[in-house]
Amino acid sequence: MATSTGTPQGNAVAPEAGENGVRRRDFINIAAVSAAGVGGVATLIPLVSQMAPSKDVLAESTTELDISSIEPGQAIKAVFRKQPVFVRNLTQKEIDEANAVPLSILRDPQTLAERTKEGHHNLLVTMGVCTHLGCVPLGAAEGENKGEYGGYFCPCHGSSYDTAARIRKGPAPSNLVVPDYQFTTDTTILIG
Structure with a gap:
């Protein structure tokens, strides 16, 4: 006499399909997670891009100056990030005066060489903002x-x-700030 196990034959096939392939439930889970990921990325892209600086801000992030017309002993004023910048072409006398100052008497000790670029010790670039309260x-x-x-x-x-823009007298706590800059050519500097 044949006995029945009580399970229909249709259910016996389901475990075999699950072992060999992707079940329908797995496919739905994968599709739902993928749709959520795409939606999340689509939401984040505008959020992140609105935090990027605008074109006018990027344009002000650097300043390029032609310094070929600055004669020895002369200085020019420029603007970098809405603040004044001084570029001075030091004379040999001004360089000698700066180098003759003992560092021990300076409030904020720095040599002229530390405040200028190698090979261009006669060109001093500083922010034109007093370190006391921000006057020009x-x-x-x-x-x-x-x-x-x-x-x-x-x-x-x-x-x-002094001639190296180091504080020598008064309430200012430190030297005039030297911004980040580089020479792009012998007569052009890029500040920022």
């Missing part, structure tokens, strides 16, 4: 007061900087 020092334009050390003078509170 005098001394870059012709005829302006350069202070008692021949560099820059801040009219707001009397800080005096």
Whole structure:
């Protein structure tokens, strides 16, 4: 007498299909996860791209200057990130004066060589912002007061900087800041 196990034959085939191939439930799970991933990426792309700087901000992130017309002893003012920048072509006398100052008497000790680029020790590039309270020092334009050390003078509170733009007198705590810059040619610098 034949006995029945009580399970229909249709169910006996299902485990074989599951062992050898992808079940329908697995396919639905994969499709749902994939759709969620694509939706997540589609949501993140505009979110991340709106955080990128705009074209006008990128344009102001660097400043290129032609320095070929700056005569020895002369300085120019430029703008970098909406702040003034001073570029001075030092004379040999100004270089000698800066190098003669003992570092031990400086509030913020730096040599002129540390503040300029190799091979261009006569070209000093600094931000034109006093390190005390952010005023714009005098001394870059012709005829302006350069202070008692021949560099820059801040009219707001009397800080005096020497020919290497190092603080020598007054309330400013540190030297004028030298921004990141590089020479792209012998007569062109790129600030930023």
